[in-house]
Amino acid sequence: MPEMPEVETICRSLETYLTGRRIDRVEVLLPRQIKWPSAEEFAARVEGEKILNVKRRAKYILLELTGGSTLIVHLRMTGRLVYHADAPTTAKHDRLIFRLDNGAALVYADTRTLGAIYCLRLGEESRVKGLQTLGPEPLSAEFTPEFLKNICAAKHRKIKPALLDQSFIAGLGNIYADEALFLAGIHPLRTTDSLTAREIEELHRAVNEVIAAGIKDGGTTFRDYQNAEGQKGSHQDHLFVYQKDGEPCQKCGQTIERMVIGGRSAHFCPGCQRGETL
């Protein structure tokens, strides 16, 4: 469910709720969601520690704790982190419950249980492989048109899977990648090293634009996504192509198409996004 704008939305709320709170106890309802260390050691590292701050890197949520540990959550497809001011009754998909010192609880719920939770100490960074190899994020100082130009020229691969590769650019997922390619007028099968300087500038602008809009709208909710208050986002009301196959394009009227690229569905407008043979 969550791409960078959804994770950012969650982190902004969590920061206000969690900063300075102490985790009194953690209830591990599904131990296999904890990837490092063991569930027992995880509880020992977390319990009794205060949350110093809440940070985000790409789609990872990072809670720095007293005692030198960092609690890391990746929501993958259906993970949710919801803050309950009052102690909640356990719901069907709840997997971890962090009881806080003010009587509130932070609940990690995950329908498909694909999410990954870690508690790292210094020197254990390699336990979260994906966090080591992230490219720059949209809206960051490092993400410049020149950077995009260079990595696109250095590779020969389809642009759609490239945008989903977190070591290429960090934070995009299937929704925002499709939307960015639409706004830039680039067909998802185009190859990175075939893009013109003009197209790369358009793509750079489009990526920043969709991510900023997603954050402004509090994320995109298709089914599972909820923010830290358990509410939906609204960016699903502002999409041009994602899951719109069969509908007329809002810009040119041609029918939006869907195809599978790199094992993921890609949605695009054949009128606005041309040049698939390049």
Place this chain on the structure above:
DNA sequence: CACCAGACCTGTCCGC
């Protein structure tokens, strides 16, 4: 290196 299929999981929807 680029690209696949498959794995990890549960739930929903659609066609028969």
Place this chain on the structure above:
DNA sequence: TGCGGACAGGTCTGGT
């Protein structure tokens, strides 16, 4: 109503 298949905001592994 039931059953099977396709599919879902993600990422990793192992093969060609």
